[in-house]
Amino acid sequence: MTSFPNEPTPAMASPAELRALIESRRAVRRFTPEPVPDAVIRDCLELAVLAPNSCNLQPWSFQVIRDPALLAQLHPVCMSQNAARAPLIIAVLARPDTWRQACRNVIEQWPEAEVPARIRRFYSKTAPFQYNQGPLGLLGLFKRQLVRLMALRKPLMRKPNSKADMRLWAVKSTALAAQNLMLAFQSHGYATCPMEGFDEVRLRRVLDIPRQAIPIMLLAVGRQGEKSVYNPRLRFPLEQQVIWR
Template sequence: MSTTAPRTEFSASAKVFRSLVESRRAVRRFTAEAVPKAVIQECLELAMLAPSSCNLQPWSFHVVRNPDLLQQLQPVCLGQSAAKAPLIIAVFAHSNTWEQACADVLRLWPEPAVPKAIEHFYKNSAPFQYNQGWLGWRGLLKRQMVRLMGFRRPVMRTPNSLEQMRLWAVKSTALAAQNLMLAFQSHGYSTCPMEGFDEKRLKQVLPVPKGAIPVMLLAVGMPGERAVYNPRLRFPLNQRVAWH
């Protein structure tokens, strides 16, 4: 039996979603009004629903509401106005948590029994795919293997290095971050994703997990005066889209 909603319902949802996306702007100035914990919790839950490669969810979020820590983060963010928000969420990607994630998928599987194919994937295929070995030596061997196998058939060619693992983790984490921004927007709170910050000094303020990759510091709050600096500018669609 299909559980798909009637198309008319999707049409209504599409209008709401378009309005939500169009209303989101990078807000640079915030009021001092605090964001309720219940709202933060719900938005984080929605961020966790983002898709991720092999469902390994290589992300974590540090929620900063403490006034002293927020004050310390302002110079870390190079004095940006957005860094004066009443809430900052540090978004981290993790390229080194895949092994524990594989175990967690099997441990938390939402059915009484884990399907054999799922168990085989997370015990065999995924470890082969993501384990790059000490200093990446396994990745080097896999690159040679993939090059040879690729002559005969299509193969998955990445990630086969420590740097590719970083990219793998950041791509999935960026999806979760977008969910998080839209979730706050749906509650009437604005956001500003800040990539301009001092990673070294960030580690002096927050207990950054070993090997974590800081993706962004997300400022959250109610928009203040002159919150949006400039009118929206996007390149023409036909300049960025190819139809085949």
């Protein structure tokens, strides 16, 4: 939102380096018991939250599970799959419920001495109206009708205007952070496996996940073990999935 012309341009990885990092990442199903150092975990989480996200409201949270007893409880919750025996599991949660506090945080934690008027106005008025769906979603219903009328005259952003829209809104940004997180661990030499195979009801009990938070994956992390990549990589040809216009 605000440019900083005096800041040096950060060093960038070459295309070859980036390709090598991305190509080296595989879903690893078996890990050694070697623990992941806290400094590495923190560094990777710091890189995760640098991911682009909607209106900089950062609708995500993470639970870092290292305790052996808690990891043992998670194993059956994750359908007893091999990847769930990793020495580290990070629960990646989308948070459609944190936008109010995030709006306040942007203003309170703005990285300049003065908060620009347009920033203060957006996060104190525009964003709260945009993301508030009201009790039982009634405000969202009203906004949907309002948008339909206003869009007859000009293009408008039509979502999020429902509870379901807010869930999708949060999941999209959180998925970007999760990809950053996996690549960050890969750069440190640690393998990962994003697990979607888990019992969400039991997961919420074990980890005491807030009611409105959405567990989008459990990320297993550790040193790669033997026979840990089950199959060769398969990606469909770009021609099947890309349209050039």
